[in-house]
Each structure stands twice: as structure tokens, then as C-alpha cells.
Amino acid sequence: MPIYEYECGECRKKFEHLQRRPGDVPAQCPHCDGRKLKKVLSGFSVAAPAGGHQHEPSSACSSCPHGSCPHSGH
Numbered sequence: 001m002p003i004y005e006y007e008c009g010e011c012r013k014k015f016e017h018l019q020r021r022p023g024d025v026p027a028q029c030p031h032c033d034g035r036k037l038k039k040v041l042s043g044f045s046v047a048a049p050a051g052g053h054q055h056e057p058s059s060a061c062s063s064c065p066h067g068s069c070p071h072s073g074h
């Protein structure tokens with residue numbers, strides 16, 4: 001079963017979520033019960049995700065949330 005990383009939009013903490021079935025997403029943040037969750041795309045196999053994550057992948061960027069990467073200049 002794949003494990004995906006999510007970031008909470010309220011407390012900004014990241015957590016991992018075990019996907020038990022297709023489409024299974026966490027209902028709320030385990031830290032603050034917030035519901036503004038977004039999946040953190042990791043790895044280099046994802047090509048040009050929406051939001052303009054356009055920089056060379058590096059080890060420093062492997063876990064940054066797409067669309068708000070501190071290394072991309074956005």
C-alpha cells in the first residue's frame with residue numbers, strides 16, 4: 001500500500017497517510033484537526049504538476065509542497 005505525504009494548510013505540519021484503497025485520503029490533520037490538506041508530491045517521476053513547480057529537482061526539493069517550493073522563486 002502506498003504512503004503519501006500530506007501537508008496541513010493550517011498548521012503547516014506534514015504527515016504521512018497510508019492509502020488503504022484508491023482514493024483514500026485523510027479526512028483531517030492529525031495535529032490540529034484542520035481539513036485544508038494537500039498532498040505533497042515527492043520523487044522525480046511527477047512531470048510538471050499544475051501550479052508551476054519549475055526548477056531542477058534536487059535533494060533539497062524532494063519533499064517541498066508543489067506550488068510553494070522555496071527554491072523555485074515563486
Ligand SMILES: [Zn+2]
Nearest residue numbers: 008011029032
Ligand atoms: Zn494541521
